[in-house]
Amino acid sequence: MKALKITRYGDINTSLAFGEASVPIPGTGEVLIRIHAASINPIDLMVMRGDMKAVKKLDLPVGIGRDLSGVVVSVGGGVTAYQPGDEVFARVGEDHVGTLSHFLSVDASHLARKPKNLTHEEAASIPLVSLTSYQALIQVAGLKKGERVLIHAGSGGIGSVAVQLAKAYGAYVITTTSSANVEWVRELGADQVIDYKKENYLDLLSDIDVVYDTLGGQYTLDAFKVLKRGGRVVSISGVLDPQTAREFGIGWLLRKLLRLKARSVMKAAKEKTALYRMVIMEANGSQLEELGSLCRDNIISPVIDKIYPFEQSLEALSYLETGRAKGKVIVSMGESANA
Known part of the structure; x- marks a missing residue:
């Protein structure tokens, strides 16, 4: 599979690179997700630049991206809440960062069921x-x-x-x-x-x-x-x-x-x-489930500015960096997306 990774601290053009990676095997309490869409956030840029080194220094290279929407492929030991084929969305924990990739293993407690009235791109904008x-x-x-x-x-x-x-x-x-x-x-x-x-x-x-x-x-x-x-x-x-x-x-x-x-x-x-x-946000699947219900009832609606294909992830991050986004910037893993 392909994944975008931070290879060094710095700017978008010098710090990030696409590479081949093995599809992860979910461990105990984990779920393997085929990612359909991810959203990017200012924290991704902050970590890439090294702004967070004082709190946690990265063991480079590492993945980038914390929001996802996708489909369960397989589950690890002890996971009973999800099964293959389930549509889910999540803000992954810091130990599982790397949603700008085709597959990712995620802590099951950070997942929630994707609202059926949202596309994967819309769902990825929410967590x-x-x-x-x-x-x-x-x-x-x-x-x-x-x-x-x-x-x-x-x-x-x-x-x-x-x-x-x-x-x-x-x-x-x-x-x-x-x-x-x-x-x-x-x-x-x-x-x-x-x-x-x-x-x-x-x-x-x-x-x-x-x-x-x-x-x-x-x-x-x-x-x-x-x-x-x-x-x-x-x-x-x-x-x-x-x-x-x-x-x-x-x-x-x-x-x-x-x-x-x-x-x-x-x-x-x-x-x-x-x-x-x-407030330093923590991944929390039960809270996300509650927020997902507000989306299902159309009380909270996704706000998306632009959708980029996976291959244009660097362009997506560059647009986010301008600070002009009206809502969220999304990366779609599908074959086409509107940029």
């Missing part, structure tokens, strides 16, 4: 973004019906699903986007859309219950300027908070350095008696 937003907004922030939530970058891969998810849980959703996407994001369900090219959300908002920080940097600190006292800031791009660092087993020396980096954010949280957490 990482929906799990990330579910774990941030529902699991960590405890978003409640009627609360006001600010979601940055509502037209992006994460934001477009987060807007729909927050609405599904009854929140009043405020989001930011560019002029070209204002009406489109409103159609996704946002109650208030702020055109960042014309307006400054800091001038318009106050007493927000939950801020979902998808951008990091100054946006993380600015979240506390619009947050109500006792509110919650959950971030997927900001600084790592001490609790999350401990939970993920980061060594004490690195935790000490991270604590210094997070000092200004933690101070801002303390001044507002607010919660701040950096």
Whole structure:
């Protein structure tokens, strides 16, 4: 089979290469999937560049890609929930990364049944973004019906699903986007859309219950300027908070350095008696099954910008890197795809 692998840290053109690989044999608790479609995400680019080396250094070469939709080929020992022929989708665990390939063995506990009303390309767009937003907004922030939530970058891969998810849980959703996407994001369900090219959300908002920080940097600190006292800031791009660092087993020396980096954010949280957490998404098949039911009921709809054939995976990653994608970028393993 063919697989795209990271051969060295660096940029897209120098770090990635297609190669032949053996079809894996599923071990105990694993399922072998024939991949029909995969989606790519910013974390794939971050790992390729070496941005995550401080947390986990790769033993190169390694696969790339974390989202998939496909069909079960065979199952390993102890697996009873799935059988050959089942259509499934997943955000695979970090020990099974490599969805830009024709076959992959996956931990069975990370799988969920593909919603029948979705194509494989649509299903592949859902796992990482929906799990990330579910774990941030529902699991960590405890978003409640009627609360006001600010979601940055509502037209992006994460934001477009987060807007729909927050609405599904009854929140009043405020989001930011560019002029070209204002009406489109409103159609996704946002109650208030702020055109960042014309307006400054800091001038318009106050007493927000939950801020979902998808951008990091100054946006993380600015979240506390619009947050109500006792509110919650959950971030997927900001600084790592001490609790999350401990939970993920980061060594004490690195935790000490991270604590210094997070000092200004933690101070801002303390001044507002607010919660701040950096959310590192974990693969979770049972949560994905719940999110899949929202897709089956058309409460959450896939948002896809472009679909590329497997052979054009580098072009797909280059497009993702531009930051202009309106929704998700998909790689199809079929013979043809629209790029």
